[in-house]
Amino acid sequence: MSTGSQENKNDDEDFRVELLPEDYAQYDLSFKIIVIGDSGVGKSCLTTKAVKNNFEDYYQATVGFEFLTFNMKINEFVIKMQIWDTCGQEIYKSLISNFYRNSSLAVILYSIDNKESFEHAENWLTDLKSQANPDVRIFLVGNKSDLEDERKVSKEEGLKFKTDQGLDLFMETSAKTGYNARNVLIEAAKLLYSDYLKYLEANPQEPNKPGKKKKGEELKADKQKDQGKKKGCC
Numbered sequence: 005m006s007t008g009s010q011e012n013k014n015d016d017e018d019f020r021v022e023l024l025p026e027d028y029a030q031y032d033l034s035f036k037i038i039v040i041g042d043s044g045v046g047k048s049c050l051t052t053k054a055v056k057n058n059f060e061d062y063y064q065a066t067v068g069f070e071f072l073t074f075n076m077k078i079n080e081f082v083i084k085m086q087i088w089d090t091c092g093q094e095i096y097k098s099l100i101s102n103f104y105r106n107s108s109l110a111v112i113l114y115s116i117d118n119k120e121s122f123e124h125a126e127n128w129l130t131d132l133k134s135q136a137n138p139d140v141r142i143f144l145v146g147n148k149s150d151l152e153d154e155r156k157v158s159k160e161e162g163l164k165f166k167t168d169q170g171l172d173l174f175m176e177t178s179a180k181t182g183y184n185a186r187n188v189l190i191e192a193a194k195l196l197y198s199d200y201l202k203y204l205e206a207n208p209q210e211p212n213k214p215g216k217k218k219k220g221e222e223l224k225a226d227k228q229k230d231q232g233k234k235k236g237c238c
């Protein structure tokens with residue numbers, strides 16, 4: 005991992021990624037992402053940095069939740085991500101768990117300078133699994149990677165938790181420097197986009213999974229067009 009800010013090195017053979025403005029109106033696929041974790045780990049700062057490229061160095065606890073949108077294009081598909089930045093305070097836990105249900109992906113955030121917030125990741129995971137859809141994708145993210153001198157949780161510990169729990173991705177981020185902030189959302193979009201294409205292949209007769217605007221045949225045609233482009237034809 006490099007330490008550049010707001011890196012966007014996500015164009016590879018399978019995914020051509022293009023970021024779109026926040027108010028971009030049209031979309032092909034829409035996904036709900038929920039960000040959970042202890043109070044103060046940086047959920048609001050990280051989502052704000054990723055979406056608006058803005059960082060404020062003061063702490064204002066979120067009350068309930070905040071809602072942001074992030075738009076991007078992957079290959080020919082415009083993807084709208086609805087990001088629910090929740091509050092980490094214990095008293096709001098039952099309110100927050102109501103939002104788990106329709107989430108396609110959850111980001112469990114801890115802070116690398118706060119061991120307790122990492123230990124609590126297991127509780128957040130248990131809560132999430134008890135309420136969310138069984139096929140929810142889950143990322144573990146260690147924020148405040150700029151605070152290397154105050155580090156209390158190693159990268160190896162984060163990676164081990166991700167592997168032991170069978171989570172989909174582990175990454176460290178810094179809302180302050182922007183390190184990997186957008187990449188969390190880009191990786192989420194890539195994974196959910198791939199899941200959707202697999203779903204379409206497995207369910208050709210049943211294309212209308214929630215939140216999808218195009219009909220299955222159109223999406224399949226787009227995919228074939230993409231595959232054609234990858235092979236270098238038309």
Ligand code: GTP
Nearest residue numbers: 043044045046047048049061063066092148179180
């Ligand atoms: P709740 O809304 O109470 O659940 O907290 P939160 O998880 O949303 O935390 P928030 O984003 O408000 O950040 C808490 C504090 O951590 C603020 O003072 C931020 O400035 C600081 N902070 C957030 N991200 C980073 C980071 O990556 N690096 C550093 N050094 N500080 C950060």
Ligand code: MG
Nearest residue numbers: 047048065066
């Ligand atoms: Mg907050």
